[in-house]
Amino acid sequence: MYARSRQHGVTLIELIVFIVIVGVALTGMLTVLNLTGRSGADPMIRKQMLAIAEGLMDEVAAQPFTWCDPNDPAAATAISAAVCATPEVMGFEAGETRGGAVTPFDNVNDYNGLAGISTSITGTAMPAGYTAAITVAPSALGPAASLVPAAASLLITVTVSFNTENLTIEGYRTRYAPNSLP
Ligand SMILES: [Ca+2]
Ligand SMILES: [Ca+2]
Numbered sequence: 001m002y003a004r005s006r007q008h009g010v011t012l013i014e015l016i017v018f019i020v021i022v023g024v025a026l027t028g029m030l031t032v033l034n035l036t037g038r039s040g041a042d043p044m045i046r047k048q049m050l051a052i053a054e055g056l057m058d059e060v061a062a063q064p065f066t067w068c069d070p071n072d073p074a075a076a077t078a079i080s081a082a083v084c085a086t087p088e089v090m091g092f093e094a095g096e097t098r099g100g101a102v103t104p105f106d107n108v109n110d111y112n113g114l115a116g117i118s119t120s121i122t123g124t125a126m127p128a129g130y131t132a133a134i135t136v137a138p139s140a141l142g143p144a145a146s147l148v149p150a151a152a153s154l155l156i157t158v159t160v161s162f163n164t165e166n167l168t169i170e171g172y173r174t175r176y177a178p179n180s181l182p
Pocket of ligand 1: 088091107
């Protein structure tokens with residue numbers, strides 16, 4: 001003989017109370033999530049802005065960083081701007097245009113101050129409503145012990161705008177060697 005163990009299950013009332021409490025809690029949580037999602041920035045627009053900014057950053061960083069304008073015969077050998085007939089100065093040189101057929105932008109610094117960008121370098125329009133601006137500035141890079149001086153380091157800042165939203169990314173481009181063209 002053995003004693004019958006007393007079993008204690010869940011009554012219907014207890015089950016219903018449980019379901020009601022979980023239901024109310026879930027509704028509250030979902031409402032908060034929904035409000036957060038609605039008031040946050042549209043992720044599609046942010047991704048689009050980031051893609052545009054990164055594309056422009058790549059375009060600028062891929063440019064040469066030389067003392068002389070690359071059309072200057074001294075460009076390949078110059079180790080300072082003093083020997084250049086046409087030194088590369090901040091901003092584009094006279095006649096240069098972005099992606100131009102004859103005298104295109106040919107240095108990182110040529111992009112400084114470019115605003116209202118709405119196309120790629122080949123002229124393809126960016127998605128409607130997006131614009132971009134670029135600044136380039138000498139900026140020392142790294143710790144004091146191994147500092148890249150401002151003369152050999154440029155800070156590139158790309159800002160993409162859509163309505164009232166802005167997205168900014170920054171990147172550095174350093175001079176690979178004083179007298180090399182790239
Ligand atoms: Ca320039
Ligand atoms: Ca130039």
